[in-house]
Amino acid sequence: MNSKRDIVLTEVALRDGSHAVRHQFTVDQVKSIAKGLDDANVPYIEVSHGDGLGGSSMQYGLSLTNEMELIEAAVAEVKQAKIAVLLIPGIGTMPQLKEAAGLGVKMARVATHVTEADVSAQHIAYAKELGLETVGFLMMSHMASPKKLLEQAKLMESYGADTVYVVDSAGALLPHQVKERIALLKEHLTANIGFHAHNNLSLAMANTLAAMEAGATRIDGSIRCLGAGAGNTQTEVAVAVLDKMNIHTGIDLYKIMDVAEDLVAPILETPQEITRGSLVLGYAGVYSSFYLHAQKAAERFGIDSRSILIELGKREVVGGQEDMIMDVAAELSKRKAEVAV
Ligand SMILES: CC[C@H](O)CC(=O)C(=O)O
Numbered sequence: 009m010n011s012k013r014d015i016v017l018t019e020v021a022l023r024d025g026s027h028a029v030r031h032q033f034t035v036d037q038v039k040s041i042a043k044g045l046d047d048a049n050v051p052y053i054e055v056s057h058g059d060g061l062g063g064s065s066m067q068y069g070l071s072l073t074n075e076m077e078l079i080e081a082a083v084a085e086v087k088q089a090k091i092a093v094l095l096i097p098g099i100g101t102m103p104q105l106k107e108a109a110g111l112g113v114k115m116a117r118v119a120t121h122v123t124e125a126d127v128s129a130q131h132i133a134y135a136k137e138l139g140l141e142t143v144g145f146l147m148m149s150h151m152a153s154p155k156k157l158l159e160q161a162k163l164m165e166s167y168g169a170d171t172v173y174v175v176d177s178a179g180a181l182l183p184h185q186v187k188e189r190i191a192l193l194k195e196h197l198t199a200n201i202g203f204h205a206h207n208n209l210s211l212a213m214a215n216t217l218a219a220m221e222a223g224a225t226r227i228d229g230s231i232r233c234l235g236a237g238a239g240n241t242q243t244e245v246a247v248a249v250l251d252k253m254n255i256h257t258g259i260d261l262y263k264i265m266d267v268a269e270d271l272v273a274p275i276l277e278t279p280q281e282i283t284r285g286s287l288v289l290g291y292a293g294v295y296s297s298f299y300l301h302a303q304k305a306a307e308r309f310g311i312d313s314r315s316i317l318i319e320l321g322k323r324e325v326v327g328g329q330e331d332m333i334m335d336v337a338a339e340l341s342k343r344k345a346e347v348a349v
């Protein structure tokens with residue numbers, strides 16, 4: 009197989025998909041999926057808690073299995089793929105990054121809210137010091153103007169990021185908005201440009217193609233759409249579409265289809281589809297990882313999860329503010345009770 013890839017895909021189901029399975033991945037699941045992805049020649053496989061290293065907590069959701077065990081298991085299974093981790097400064101720590109590097113991780117993706125790139129400086133520098141390929145990951149990119157996004161991307165590049173990602177965490181961006189953002193970064197950065205989509209408005213594939221057209225050379229996918237909210241760009245679909253466009257991903261189409269059908273589909277609690285909840289996430293521009301929390305809060309307070317998500321969107325909540333979900337739910341439920349009196 010020709011090994012030169014036109015587009016480099018990072019498979020995120022074993023990290024972003026952690027949100028969708030309430031962080032309940034087992035060692036056996038990670039082993040079999042990582043092995044299948046490696047065998048299909050996927051170049052990068054991200055493994056961590058959904059909120060990155062150190063995410064296992066009451067606030068973000070407790071992991072069933074220590075993520076270092078999952079990372080170690082994935083590293084042991086792969087022959088050619090590189091294992092990546094996500095780290096959000098303030099949630100994950102430098103010692104955890106060091107531990108992951110010691111286990112054989114090859115790439116660190118340092119994620120911040122789109123307007124807070126400055127908090128990634130130390131972590132990006134440390135990841136480089138550890139010899140890791142390093143990505144700056146600008147989350148909730150729909151919340152910043154293209155000009156602001158460029159300023160933040162430049163910061164990450166100046167800290168040493170090899171690649172800077174535009175991250176559509178809420179699946180809220182429209183194709184022309186993706187194009188505008190990626191094109192601007194492409195014009196002004198020397199780092200590789202990446203794009204991470206969510207499918208809440210059914211635009212993940214279209215947005216990924218728009219990003220590539222504007223110059224992105226790194227993309228993310230989640231197999232069987234196993235990611236937060238409605239999932240990400242579906243990896244096996246992206247491989248098929250890009251193949252039809254004569255864009256070489258290096259990934260074996262039949263093998264990746266089989267991993268999706270035989271290994272990933274059976275572990276989904278419900279099929280990954282655009283439910284009204286995930287649609288509202290994209291429409292309101294709220295973090296996909298807030299979805300399950302909002303559902304729980306809605307059940308607890310007897311209100312519609314959509315009202316919670318729309319209100320969170322109005323308040324422009326950012327990752328790390330999951331505790332606001334219960335506050336908003338309590339407030340809306342109180343308002344509802346007052347109106348009923
Ligand atoms: C809370 C971290 C988040 O899941 C990272 C990510 O994949 C995104 O922002 O889309």
Ligand SMILES: [Mn+2]
Nearest residue numbers: 024177235236
């Ligand atoms: Mn994501």
